[in-house]
Amino acid sequence: MLIVLLMYNPSFRDGLVLTNKQTAGYHFLNRQQYFGKDKTMIFYFSGTGNSLHAANALAGREEEVLYIADCMREGRFDYDPGPDEPVGLVCPVYFGDLPLIVRDFLEKLSFRSAPSYIYAVFTCGSRSFLCQESVQKILAGKDLL
Secondary structure, three states: OEEEEOOOOOOOOOOEEEEEOOOOEEEEEOHHHHHOOOOOEEEEOOOOOHHHHHHHHHOOOOOEEEEHHHHHHHOOOEEOOOOOOOEEEEEEOEOOEOOHHHHHHHHHOEEOOOOOOEEEEEEOOOOOOOHHHHHHHHHHHOOOO
């Protein structure tokens, strides 16, 4: 299952303001409200720091926040989330779609055990354009949806 949270607003320090494509509404949330106490693995890519800020805001103390550029450089693509552990993706919108490095990473990414669900946060001004469809297409091809 893919949950897509489209827009992150870094002006709120205690939580995130996100829009959800399905509800077309704004939601103020903090990590506990959305993920409860579940541990989550978060992959992020950030060019300016906004996506890093969003990833850190979503992460709890026990979460792994993994920089996609480091994973690519080191050839780390195989991960094992816990049995009830969700996996998150946080990245900016580049020219209406995923950054190329994020697309390449997702195509190489594999899990030893399936995550409980996958969520994505796209940092952008107002719209994520093709990001959701791109992530869904890549993950569906890997039988992760």
